[in-house]
Amino acid sequence: MSKQAHLIFNPVSGQGDAEADLAFIRSSLEAVLDLTICKTSPDCDANVLAAQSVEQGVDFVIVSGGDGTVNAAAEALVDTSIPLAVIPRGTANAIASAIGIPTNLEEACHVVLNGKVHKIDTASCNDSPMVLLTGIGLEAAVVERASRDIKDRWGVLAYATAGIQQLREMESFEATIETDEKVLTVQACAITIANMAPPTSILAQGPAEVSAEDGLLDVTIVAPEGVGGALAASYELFRSALNDEAAQRDGIGFFRSKRVKVETEPPQKVALDGEMFGETPVTVTCRPQSLSLVLPQQEAPPASEDLTGLADLKVEPSD
Numbered sequence: 001m002s003k004q005a006h007l008i009f010n011p012v013s014g015q016g017d018a019e020a021d022l023a024f025i026r027s028s029l030e031a032v033l034d035l036t037i038c039k040t041s042p043d044c045d046a047n048v049l050a051a052q053s054v055e056q057g058v059d060f061v062i063v064s065g066g067d068g069t070v071n072a073a074a075e076a077l078v079d080t081s082i083p084l085a086v087i088p089r090g091t092a093n094a095i096a097s098a099i100g101i102p103t104n105l106e107e108a109c110h111v112v113l114n115g116k117v118h119k120i121d122t123a124s125c126n127d128s129p130m131v132l133l134t135g136i137g138l139e140a141a142v143v144e145r146a147s148r149d150i151k152d153r154w155g156v157l158a159y160a161t162a163g164i165q166q167l168r169e170m171e172s173f174e175a176t177i178e179t180d181e182k183v184l185t186v187q188a189c190a191i192t193i194a195n196m197a198p199p200t201s202i203l204a205q206g207p208a209e210v211s212a213e214d215g216l217l218d219v220t221i222v223a224p225e226g227v228g229g230a231l232a233a234s235y236e237l238f239r240s241a242l243n244d245e246a247a248q249r250d251g252i253g254f255f256r257s258k259r260v261k262v263e264t265e266p267p268q269k270v271a272l273d274g275e276m277f278g279e280t281p282v283t284v285t286c287r288p289q290s291l292s293l294v295l296p297q298q299e300a301p302p303a304s305e306d307l308t309g310l311a312d313l314k315v316e317p318s319d
Helices: 018-029 046-056 067-077 094-099 105-114 138-145 148-154 157-168 226-243
Strands: 003-009 033-039 060-065 084-088 116-125 128-130 133-137 173-178 183-188 190-194 217-222 252-257 259-265 269-272 275-279 282-295
Touching: 003 018, 003 046, 018 033, 018 060, 018 105, 033 046, 046 060, 046 067, 060 067, 067 084, 067 094, 067 128, 067 275, 067 282, 084 094, 084 105, 105 282, 133 138, 133 259, 133 282, 138 190, 138 269, 138 275, 173 217, 183 217, 190 259, 217 259
Parallel strands: 003 033, 003 060, 060 084, 084 282
Antiparallel strands: 116 128, 116 282, 133 190, 133 269, 173 183, 173 259, 190 217, 217 252, 259 282, 269 275
């Protein structure tokens, strides 16, 4: 019998032809899967649709949209045995990039049908789900500037444009950072708390390797002097990500912890997985191995070699 799968499809994600994308996805998957299409709408988001999928006991859930859509669906699938597969169609597709999912529709559909199911960490930010990261200060301001209209027009360049504009208005703030082990007080322009992050999320790249399998959050603190210092720090963080080397520059700090609480003066805007999320204070807590995710076979780490693909869908936690 065909595996029962729900495709949660966001028709307003990205810049392409949504109907053509949907037709291609259906033609690629329906010969193998018992596929039900569930479109998001202003009255019914991906979280609601994924929760309905859980109630109906489907074999797995496929999400096609941007980072916000994936995050919303993941919220309903955390701590369940139902795997999540991703077909990215957003502007940045940061979640897909971080886990090695190709943005090409044909290749992404191939991963859905042939990938491996693997357990990864997620986190909660003020009790809301977090798959990627929480950005405080500069990153949140950039996300806010990259409006839907700008993203539709410029795509991923919308974030670069917003970042350049925001650097000109950059202001530092005082932050108290509390973990289970210590309390720090720092002056910063950006604090990023990451579960995982692609190289393009440069403000999260202090430790270089941001892993979603270690049961820890990666915290990067950026405290440069002036716009020139901010540009130099950004370059160092980008170099760090590309070379898998921890950042080595004054004004950049990083550490790992299971739980992080951040209070700021004055209050700072917060972005959660690429969406605006209010203001500080925030408390972020890691949730180890809480989400079953379909990864490309060649990207799956050794611990998942004994896991089955979607043909069997028997998920076991990694060591």
